[in-house]
Amino acid sequence: MTTPCIITVAITGSVPRKENNPAVPITVVEQVESTQAAFEAGATLAHCHVRNDDGSTTSDPEKFGRLLEGLRKHCPGMIVQFSTGGRSGQGAERGGMIALRPEMASLATGSCNFPLRIYENPPELIRMLADLMREHDVKPEIEVFDLSMLYQAIALSDEGVIGKPLHVQFVFGVKNALPVSRDALEFFVGQLAKLAPGATWTGAGIGRDQITLNRWSLELGGHCRTGLEDNVRWDAETLAPSNAALVARVAELCGEYGRRPATVAEARALLSLPEAGWGGGRRAWASAKACVAFLERRFCSRLDRHGSPPPNPPPSRGRAFWLCDRARSLRAATHPSKGNGFR
Numbered sequence: 001m002t003t004p005c006i007i008t009v010a011i012t013g014s015v016p017r018k019e020n021n022p023a024v025p026i027t028v029v030e031q032v033e034s035t036q037a038a039f040e041a042g043a044t045l046a047h048c049h050v051r052n053d054d055g056s057t058t059s060d061p062e063k064f065g066r067l068l069e070g071l072r073k074h075c076p077g078m079i080v081q082f083s084t085g086g087r088s089g090q091g092a093e094r095g096g097m098i099a100l101r102p103e104m105a106s107l108a109t110g111s112c113n114f115p116l117r118i119y120e121n122p123p124e125l126i127r128m129l130a131d132l133m134r135e136h137d138v139k140p141e142i143e144v145f146d147l148s149m150l151y152q153a154i155a156l157s158d159e160g161v162i163g164k165p166l167h168v169q170f171v172f173g174v175k176n177a178l179p180v181s182r183d184a185l186e187f188f189v190g191q192l193a194k195l196a197p198g199a200t201w202t203g204a205g206i207g208r209d210q211i212t213l214n215r216w217s218l219e220l221g222g223h224c225r226t227g228l229e230d231n232v233r234w235d236a237e238t239l240a241p242s243n244a245a246l247v248a249r250v251a252e253l254c255g256e257y258g259r260r261p262a263t264v265a266e267a268r269a270l271l272s273l274p275e276a277g278w279g280g281g282r283r284a285w286a287s288a289k290a291c292v293a294f295l296e297r298r299f300c301s302r303l304d305r306h307g308s309p310p311p312n313p314p315p316s317r318g319r320a321f322w323l324c325d326r327a328r329s330l331r332a333a334t335h336p337s338k339g340n341g342f343r
């Protein structure tokens, strides 16, 4: 039997805006609705960024928290992956949402050029993010934008910094990074199989090459990524109607290659993730506490300077609200220019 295909839907990203395609979900409510439709169309993994309501980028853990809560509720069992990509935050801020404990988070294991800037991932930042993911039991998806990033990921997993088996995404078609090359993909896949046995992989193509990479990945035994983050068009003339439509197209395409979309249980087994259905409430509460603890550790020296009172959570009901307030005041104390800046 051939391997079922995990379809990742990259719902929003940090670049496309409503002006590019009105179907790009921006608010958390829109993101949950769009992901639910994509989930029903066959996606089993949601790759998520969050935005401010005006469409600008952010890595606000409070927004990630609300998104996670909505997805857990409306897409039962779906694998949630947060982006730690560099467009929405600086340095350690990029890992501020890992303590919320989504199943996965993206991790680029090197630097490269993007269309208009350097995608900067210095070694110490990669290790810091990888350590955080290990600490919170979050599986990294290694983002490979260039060949060295693959070898770096394998070295880090051999060293124990990243857990095994690896899950790698090969990204093609980003201007100034990897061109769309079948030879390159085959070489990468061969190296991965040789150097990281048991690893899984996904192919991602940007713009009109999204579908090219979907086809190649299905043919070569990999998994697929689609969604408005990477491509807002359906074809040369028309905009993609929704994330769900792009997912449905890949689900349909699976049949041409003797594959089918994975179920939630299959996707989790393929990625060596625990089955869905653990005590969601307890885990969510633990996650919220861990998130605030992370923010406190990260910013405690600056907090001292601002003279914030020590944390003292209320005993029972209202704890979640207290945590949100606490996170907001931490943010306000350490980033005064952003005000209480969480929404």
Ligand SMILES: [Zn+2]
Binding pocket: 010, 013, 014, 047, 048, 049, 083, 085, 229
């Ligand atoms: Zn992304």
